[in-house]
Amino acid sequence: MLRIAVPNKGSLSGPAAEMLHEAGYQQRRESKELRIVDPVNEVEFFYLRPRDIAIYVSSGRLDIGITGRDLLVDSGADAEEILPLGFARSTFRFAAKPGTATGVADLKGRTVATSYEGIVAGHLADSGVDASVVHLDGAVETAIELGVAEVIADVVETGTSLRNAGLEVFGEPIMKSEAVVIRRTGADVEEPKVQQFLRRLQGVLVARTYVMMDYDCRVEQLEKAVALTPGLESPTVSPLHNEGWVAVRAMVPAKEAQRIMDDLYEIGARAILTTAIHACRL
Numbered sequence: 079m080l081r082i083a084v085p086n087k088g089s090l091s092g093p094a095a096e097m098l099h100e101a102g103y104q105q106r107r108e109s110k111e112l113r114i115v116d117p118v119n120e121v122e123f124f125y126l127r128p129r130d131i132a133i134y135v136s137s138g139r140l141d142i143g144i145t146g147r148d149l150l151v152d153s154g155a156d157a158e159e160i161l162p163l164g165f166a167r168s169t170f171r172f173a174a175k176p177g178t179a180t181g182v183a184d185l186k187g188r189t190v191a192t193s194y195e196g197i198v199a200g201h202l203a204d205s206g207v208d209a210s211v212v213h214l215d216g217a218v219e220t221a222i223e224l225g226v227a228e229v230i231a232d233v234v235e236t237g238t239s240l241r242n243a244g245l246e247v248f249g250e251p252i253m254k255s256e257a258v259v260i261r262r263t264g265a266d267v268e269e270p271k272v273q274q275f276l277r278r279l280q281g282v283l284v285a286r287t288y289v290m291m292d293y294d295c296r297v298e299q300l301e302k303a304v305a306l307t308p309g310l311e312s313p314t315v316s317p318l319h320n321e322g323w324v325a326v327r328a329m330v331p332a333k334e335a336q337r338i339m340d341d342l343y344e345i346g347a348r349a350i351l352t353t354a355i356h357a358c359r360l
């Protein structure tokens with residue numbers, strides 16, 4: 079049985095449960111459940127604090143975890159990212175009152191408040207800057223107003239929290255993060271049950287990113303049409319009852335679907351349809 083750590087709270091938990099559900103796995107019905115077994119898929123899910131997940135996975139007690147890249151790096155645990163999942167995207171940045179600093183070099187001798195001490199201490203050391211780090215559990219934006227620190231380093235998604243606190247980011251982004259699947263460093267990712275789990279999640283990612291497109295076109299236009307919709311391998315082309323016409327079917331990126339439909343129409347394709355993909359194995 080594959081043992082998987084899943085975030086129990088916070089920004090990662092809802093989208094992670096949704097993705098696992100779309101991948102066909104049973105999920106907990108009630109937010110207080112700490113673990114569930116999915117006997118059909120031979121998987122056991124452990125609902126853990128996102129911050130602790132890399133530690134459990136690095137200990138080898140759990141096979142796989144879903145967490146944030148920033149939380150993985152911050153933990154310093156012996157685990158590595160094996161698949162990015164595209165949700166809970168954020169950047170990790172320094173911020174302060176306008177005019178306080180322009181880059182990491184200006185932080186020498188100053189105090190930085192953060193919930194991600196591991197990332198900040200590592201970044202300061204890599205930059206050769208000697209500054210103090212104060213660890214706070216959350217709401218770090220307020221630390222400046224209350225005089226605990228002159229600078230903060232925190233997760234920025236929309237930037238609303240910083241604006242509300244009258245703060246501005248400065249310097250280069252320290253890191254870009256998103257939800258990731260992790261495994262103990264050096265553990266065998268080729269293991270069949272691990273590969274099956276990854277294929278299912280990849281299937282969800284593809285189903286979310288692509289749509290299926292169908293259309294009819296004249297044989298003379300086929301090469302031009304196929305150039306617009308090359309598909310993943312190659313499009314399916316079937317004869318129509320009307321001589322001189324073919325039906326074409328190919329996967330296209332969902333974001334580009336409307337533009338591709340316009341271009342196909344321009345070259346004479348008709349009956350152009352897109353349909354959602356619910357699941358897939360490439």
Ligand SMILES: Nc1ncnc2c1ncn2[C@@H]1O[C@H](COP(=O)(O)OP(=O)(O)OP(=O)(O)O)[C@@H](O)[C@H]1O
Pocket residue numbers: 087088089090128129145146147148149166167168216233234235236255256257
């Ligand atoms: N707006 C956001 N706020 C916080 N974390 C976010 C946000 N957007 C994405 N994330 C990502 O979610 C993960 C943080 O998980 P965590 O459970 O600590 O989140 P949280 O939403 O801050 O929860 P809590 O504040 O209840 O602890 C990180 O990987 C972070 O990059």
Ligand SMILES: O=P(O)(O)OC[C@H]1O[C@H](OP(=O)(O)OP(=O)(O)O)[C@H](O)[C@@H]1O
Pocket residue numbers: 215216217218219232233234235236237238239240
């Ligand atoms: O750029 P934004 O869209 O405003 O999102 C980023 C903010 O959200 C998180 O805080 P959260 O709500 O999790 O509170 P916390 O600081 O107590 O963890 C994070 O720590 C930032 O403060």
Ligand SMILES: [Mg+2]
Pocket residue numbers: 216
């Ligand atoms: Mg938070």
